[in-house]
Amino acid sequence: MRLLGIDERRLRLKWVSASEGIIFAEQVRSFTQLLRELGGPVIAGLPPREAAPTPVAAAMELPKTASA
Amino acid sequence: MLLTQKQVDYCMECGVCTGSCPVNRVSPSFSPRQMIKQAIMDCDENLLARRELWSCLACARCSTRCPVQIDFPEVIRAYRGEARKMGNRPLASHHGVLQAIAGLQTGEVKQQRTAWAQDVGTFRSSGDTFYFVGCLPYFEVVFSYLGLTPVSTAQNILRILNKIGIEPVISDDERCCGHDAMWSGDEATFQKLAQWNVDTIKASGAKRVIFSCPEGYTTFRKHYPKVVGDLPFEVLHISEFLAQELPKLGLTLEPHGDGPVSYHDPCKLGRWAGIYEPPRQLLQLVPETQLVEMPRNRENSLCCGTSAWMECSSCSKAMQMERLQEAIDVGAQTLVTACPKCQIHLTCAKSNTDLNIDVVDLYGFLAKSMK
Numbered sequence: 001m002r003l004l005g006i007d008e009r010r011l012r013l014k015w016v017s018a019s020e021g022i023i024f025a026e027q028v029r030s031f032t033q034l035l036r037e038l039g040g041p042v043i044a045g046l047p048p049r050e051a052a053p054t055p056v057a058a059a060m061e062l063p064k065t066a067s068a
Numbered sequence: 069m070l071l072t073q074k075q076v077d078y079c080m081e082c083g084v085c086t087g088s089c090p091v092n093r094v095s096p097s098f099s100p101r102q103m104i105k106q107a108i109m110d111c112d113e114n115l116l117a118r119r120e121l122w123s124c125l126a127c128a129r130c131s132t133r134c135p136v137q138i139d140f141p142e143v144i145r146a147y148r149g150e151a152r153k154m155g156n157r158p159l160a161s162h163h164g165v166l167q168a169i170a171g172l173q174t175g176e177v178k179q180q181r182t183a184w185a186q187d188v189g190t191f192r193s194s195g196d197t198f199y200f201v202g203c204l205p206y207f208e209v210v211f212s213y214l215g216l217t218p219v220s221t222a223q224n225i226l227r228i229l230n231k232i233g234i235e236p237v238i239s240d241d242e243r244c245c246g247h248d249a250m251w252s253g254d255e256a257t258f259q260k261l262a263q264w265n266v267d268t269i270k271a272s273g274a275k276r277v278i279f280s281c282p283e284g285y286t287t288f289r290k291h292y293p294k295v296v297g298d299l300p301f302e303v304l305h306i307s308e309f310l311a312q313e314l315p316k317l318g319l320t321l322e323p324h325g326d327g328p329v330s331y332h333d334p335c336k337l338g339r340w341a342g343i344y345e346p347p348r349q350l351l352q353l354v355p356e357t358q359l360v361e362m363p364r365n366r367e368n369s370l371c372c373g374t375s376a377w378m379e380c381s382s383c384s385k386a387m388q389m390e391r392l393q394e395a396i397d398v399g400a401q402t403l404v405t406a407c408p409k410c411q412i413h414l415t416c417a418k419s420n421t422d423l424n425i426d427v428v429d430l431y432g433f434l435a436k437s438m439k
Contacts, residue, residue, distance in 0.1 A: 002180055003179060003180055003181055003183075003205055003206060003209065004169070004172055004173075004177050004179055005177050005178035005179050005180055006177075043172055043175035043176060043177050044175055044176040045174070045175040045176045046171070046172070046174060046175035047174070047256070
C-alpha cells in the first residue's frame with residue numbers, strides 16, 4: 001500500500017472476540033468514520049472493476065452469446 | 069478468424085511448433101499445431117472457449133523454429149483478447165495480487181517506488197539516461213516469503229551505473245510495463261500503462277532507457293511502438309550496455325569461489341531480443357568463473373515454466389525441476405539468470421526440494437566481486 005501511495009489507515013486489522021460486542025461496534029464505527037473523512041476515490045481514474053475471474057465457468061463450455 | 073490469410077496459406081502442418089513446445093512435452097493436450105489447425109478449420113468460438121489458450125508461455129521456441137515464420141505467440145495473444153471478452157479468463161497465480169498491482173497503476177497513483185535507492189547511490193529526476201526499474205519494488209514485498217530480495221538487483225545496478233559515472237533517472241511515476249496484462253489479453257490495461265510510461269520518460273528528458281528486466285525491454289521494443297507509435301528514446305538492455313562499458317573501466321574484479329556457474333537464458337532476452345552473449349561475457353569478467361553450458365542453451369533454452377503470473381501448474385513445476393536438474397547435471401553449483409521472474413520461479417520450485425544449487429541474478433553475481 002505504501003508503494004502504491006495508498007493511505008495505510010485504509011486497512012485495519014483487529015482481533016475482536018465474539019464476547020466483545022462493544023469493542024467491535026466501536027471499531028466499525030471509528031473505521032467507517034475515518035474512511036468517510038479520508039474520502040474517495042482511493043485512486044482516481046480507474047476503470048470499473050471487471051467481474052472476478054471464474055476459472056470454473058471458463059473450464060465449462062462457454063455459451064456462444066456470452067459477452068463480458 | 070484471427071490468423072492472417074498469409075499464415076493460413078503458409079502453414080504446412082509440419083508440426084515443428086508442437087515438437088518444440090516445452091509445454092506439450094509435459095501436457096500433450098496443448099498442441100500449437102492442433103490449435104493453428106483448429107483456427108483454420110473451425111469457427112473461432114471453439115478455440116476461444118478452450119482452457120489451453122492460457123497455457124502458452126510465449127517462450128517463442130515454436131515461432132523461432134517455424135519454417136514459414138508463423139508467430140504462434142502473437143496468434144495466441146490475439147485470441148486471448150477475444151477470449152477474455154467472452155468470459156474465458158486465466159487463473160491468476162498468487163491470488164491475483166500482481167494483476168491487482170498492475171491494474172491499480174492505470175489510475176492516478178502517487179507511488180513511492182524509489183525508496184530502495186535512497187541510501188544506495190546517486191540518481192536524478194531528469195537527465196539523459198532513464199533506468200526502468202520495473203516490478204522489482206513490488207516483487208520485494210510479494211516474494212519475501214521465498215527469501216528473495218528483488219530490489220537488491222536494482223540496488224546493484226544503480227551502484228554499477230554510478231561506478232561507470234552514470235547518474236540515471238529513476239522515477240516514482242514509472243508504471244508497470246504492461247507485459248503481463250498484454251499477454252493475458254488485457255489490451256486496455258496494457259495501452260494505458262504504455263502511455264503513462266512513455267509520457268513519464270519523455271517528461272524526464274531522457275534520450276535512452278536502460279532496462280534490467282528482459283520483459284520490460286522486449287515489451288518496450290516490440291510492443292510499445294504498436295500502441296504509442298515510434299518511441300522518442302533509445303531502449304537498451306543493461307547486459308549489452310555493461311558488456312560494452314565495464315571492460316573499459318579496468319576494474320579489478322575479485323573471484324567468488326562459487327564453483328561452476330551455468331547461465332539460464334530468459335526467453336524474453338534470448339529468443340525475443342537475441343541477446344545471448346553479453347550476459348555470458350559479463351559472467352566471465354569475474355576471474356576464475358567456470359561457465360558450464362546446459363544442453364539447452366541460447367536459442368534452445370528452456371522457459372522457466374510460467375508467464376504473466378497465471379496458470380502456474382504441475383506443468384510449470386515439471387519444467388522448473390527439469391531445468392534445475394539440467395544445471396546440476398552439468399556440474400553447476402550456481403545458476404545465474406538475467407530475469408527476476410526466472411529467478412523467482414526457479415527459486416520457488418527449488419524451495420521444497422533438496423536440490424543443491426543457488427539461483428542468483430546476474431547483477432548480484434557481478435556486484436559480489438566489485439567490492
